[in-house]
Amino acid sequence: MSEIRFFEDLGHELRRAADQQPERRRRWIVSASGTVAAASAVLSVGIVVVAIALLHGAPSRRGPSTKSTPVPPAARQLFSILGVLRRPQTAADRAIAPYAPGGSDPALVRLAAVTPWGERVTLAPYRSGTSEELCIGLVKRPPESPTESRRVERLARKIGLARARLRLAVGSGGCGLTAPLIEAGKATSTEGAGREFAGGSTAVRVLVVVPDGVAKVSFVLPRQGPVPGGPVYPRSQSVTVPVHDNVAFAQINRECCNGSLAMRWYAGDDRVIKVIGNSDASNRVTGPKPAPETPLSRAAERNPSTPNPVHVVPNSGGPNMTFEIQWRLLLSDADYRITATGPNGPDCRDARDLNFIVGGGLDDVRGQLYHVTIPALRGQSGWCPGTYKVSVALYDLGLAGGLTHPDRPFGASVFTVRR
């Protein structure tokens, strides 16, 4: 669509602005090094070389290797999105490496975090066929001393288990994570940590591995209806935690994630850079279920004018009284028209103010007591004195059917405003 002149003109303007930003261009180069300490444009190439060298078991503390063995694209992806893997290996990393799950090269294992509940979060890349994958290891006990390590070795031989299998018994975690899965927010771990009930727990520990650039993570825990023996959460809850070494985690005192975990990822400047799962849906309260059908509700479905008692509470009061109109809903998701007759006056709230449509809410289901509050408005002298008759009629059947209005009222009530 090069014939669209606007695009060409805007392109020229943007190009001019970009060319006039030499300082900004320098910043681009600096930021190209990501979380690696040395800031040079060449280093971004170096990162890949280091990654390649690490994956092939080259010495990791000596910096970039000149060896240029081809690696599968997935390997480059993993190292390019996780700064924690690119940093030099520390003594703590080396101490935890024997506990890392999977068949990873110990030189590649990194201790990303120690959670407040004492789990050591290890990230261990390994090769699987032609692709590179990551294990999240949640090691629950401190690293073995050399003596203990020998004891584990002996125990493993004695009970006929491979040492790697025995190591896994002291922790948990998940493997098979590729770079696209991590970027899609699938590298998560959830674990119950409270009172157990019907397949759930009243507290949860959540953890996620995130790519570079994510500074904070909001875990969004969905609302939850009644579960046998479990608590009810009428609203969703968000818990925001910082990211360190590509890992974010939290312990939250509620049941979580009976399905996928919803998250929002934030950049350092608080921009939302990714929304995972439908956090809006999890925040939506769908309201109560309709009560069972009754002869009256079935009659109302056939004829919306079927009589149904309407009350005004209180039925009398002064000019500044707040009145409430109430009735028991016979239909779900319907709208109602309220009309009134009574006194009229130029300087007070009168019967004309009682002519409106209500309903359509998610909670407006069969069996609920519906109530509409009608306050005396501020800035006016209140209700006009006299007796009002309020009528309620079905206006619209909502999603269940088409427009039905006008309809005859199904109920009416009176209230009196005293001087």
Next chain:
Amino acid sequence: MDGAEEFMAVYEREREAVMVFLVRRTLDVPVAADMTAETFALALRQWGQLHDRPDEAQRAWLFTVARRQLSRYLRRMRVERRALERLGIEAPAVSEDDVARIEALAGVGELRATLGRELARLSAEQREAVRLRIVEERSYEEVARALGISEQAARARVSRGLRTLARALEPHRGLLEASR
């Protein structure tokens, strides 16, 4: 390839998609063009954080900005130009020919016709309430006063009208989402 070249490559790659996304949601090419310009001006200002991300992430960033522009526009009926002003960019005018080409590109003719048809199908009460609230962007209190009804009733009327319109536009969701 230096930073400017990389940025221009992204501009060339994404400009039509961003424009189409905004046109289909505003049905107003000049407004969408201003928002497109502001979106790319913001991208240029933030290029330091954007340039080394994968194509999909850059695209997601652009659409997030576009969506925010749209939401601000719908709240204030005014396109922001902060990034354009800071960069000293004057958003180019959109010619009549461009409007026609962009509308064809976005396929808005059908959408506009459907919307007009469905608006006409609303009850007079709902149509007026939707017009006051959405087109004139008046507060619910003002809508209520203009229609001589309570604020609660005004909210219900607007909500019901929008729900009806949403149902009518449901078959066009594919067209709306096609720009993403």
